[in-house]
Amino acid sequence: MSPDLSQIVKAYDIRGVVPDQWGEPLAEVFGAAFATVTGADAIVVGHDMRPSSPGLSRAFARGAASRGADVTEIGLCSTDELYFASGHLDRPGAMFTASHNPARYNGIKMCRAGAAPIGQDTGLAEIRDLAERWSATGLPAATDEPGTLTSRDVLGEYAGFLRSLVDLSRIRPLKVVVDAGNGMGGHTVPTVLDGLPVDLVPMYFELDGTFPHHEANPLDPKNLVDLQAEVRATGADLGLAFDGDADRCFAVDEHGDPVNPSAVTALVAARELAKNPGGTIIHNLITSRSVPEVVAEHGGIAVRTRVGHSFIKQQMAESGAVFGGEHSAHYYFRDFWNADTGMLAALHLLAALGGQDGPLSALVDSYDRYPASGEINSTVTDQAGRTAAVRAAFTEDEHVTFDELDGLTVTADDWWFNLRPSNTEPLLRLNVEAGDSETVDRIRDRVLAIVRA
Secondary structure, eight states: OOOOOTTTBOSSSEEEETTTTOOHHHHHHHHHHHHHHHTOSEEEEEEOSSTTHHHHHHHHHHHHHHTTOEEEEEEEOOHHHHHHHHHHHTSOEEEEOOTTSOTTEEEEEEEEGGGEEOOGGGTHHHHHHHHHHHHHHOOOOOOSSOOOEEEOOOHHHHHHHHHHHSOOTTOOOEEEEEEOTTSTHHHHHHHHHTTSSEEEEEESOSOOTTOSSSOSOTTSGGGGHHHHHHHHHHTOSEEEEEOTTSOOEEEEOTTSOBOOHHHHHHHHHHHHHHHSTTOEEEEETTSOTHHHHHHHHTTOEEEEEOSSHHHHHHHHHHHTOSEEEOTTSOEEEGGGTTOBOHHHHHHHHHHHHHTSSSOHHHHHHTTOOSOBOOOEEEEOSOHHHHHHHHHHHHHTSTTOEEEOSSSEEEEOSSEEEEEEEOSSSSEEEEEEEESSHHHHHHHHHHHHHHHTO
């Protein structure tokens, strides 16, 4: 009987508790399935600093090699470094990480050659089905010519490539606090920033997959507290926080106040449009309305998409967009194979800040135009029913429009909100934005009263 892998094979990746839900034997099977489904004769594999990652990564490599694929193991790396290797070497890749999840978790993010995403509709379901079958029957005998395993350090090439995409030659000296959260930022940041006029204040750069100081999830405000305090104590120009696999980057200004990821999206969009006049910028539907406004002001075309990296990457490829941003601090670049890299967004921030004399708070002020609620989660048993009740209540309002691109979005002249269901939990997620804080509070409370009734 085939095992059920649906608990660990998610919409876009593989993720679960080690060893309770999976371990090295299953990693080897996934490697064989990955090589088979992609049909690749060569792949690249990397891993983060979690205790289970090296063993899982090596087992995956063995499985892929048993199907005839030559495997380049790049060892410790960030997720965007793995995407770089996939693009630079033009071969499918697999990254062993559970990103910001707790230490007992691990997972695999996979891509095709050129860092093209793999999700349920683009190969992951086939990989799952093959892995389920082989987990029950055992792996087929190795091919007559098994692949080879070779090691390669691409950190320097990755850093050099990122630096080639942003002009940092004339920035003024900056003091920068970086909180790596004991994640892969501690591995990549020193090399990427080496030689720049940056006084780097490192926090938690020791690679430790048990996360002894705080979770490596900067989206949760409590995990920014240490960074904020250090920025204030050292008089730094800005602070940067990376998640566990260092593909997302959050910023705080010289006061220690968080910078809205939508403001970062707008700032980077303006910079990319300066290089690519008339270009297309992708944003998801819960980024601030300041993003399409800034894009229009700089002569670009804004394209709105659903929440989720697979939708962003698909739109990036279809539209030839130069840049895309999400509220969750994922930033995607055409020049980086349409993949997301928080490190490149951080370099844009350094270039923008260091290219003028004002503080970061003043720089981002023109891009951060509207008060917002942030994302508010409500546990519900009937997502569709509660959403329908909200729509019915707002149907009585004049001058509002509705769309259902992703959940329910209700838009008026001076406010909007989006209410969308989680794909994995019994939650409804609410985001509200308006011209003033009082309106944000009023709309938020009105919607939550219905959702939580």
